[in-house]
Amino acid sequence: MTLATKRIPVTEETLEMIKGLGHKGQTYDDLLQEMAKAYRxxxxxxxxxxxxxxxxxxxxxxAFV
Structure with a gap:
């Protein structure tokens, strides 16, 4: 799959929070997808x-009586 590069402006505080949620080798795209699924x-x-x-x-x- 070809990834389109997009910029999402976030504060340093938000970036640090996001970094702490992922695991080694996980891309930000994977992390954001995981977060979106969990939110839904x-x-x-x-x-x-x-x-x-x-x-x-x-x-x-x-219901079945």
Whole structure:
């Protein structure tokens, strides 16, 4: 896959935080993709939790009675 080079301006503080999240040999592209996937997963789980707390779901066993 051909990578397009893009610049993303960040503060030194943000850069240091990001550096600390990756592992040796991991590219920033890989790290950002991993972070984006984790964010989407957490957002989805938060939505499910909120819906469960609001009573939008029924018990699995009740669904098949």
């Amino acid at each position: 997963r957490e957002k989805f789980l938060k939505m499910l939790k909120e819906r469960r707390e609001e009573g939008d779901f029924i018990d699995f066993d009740e």
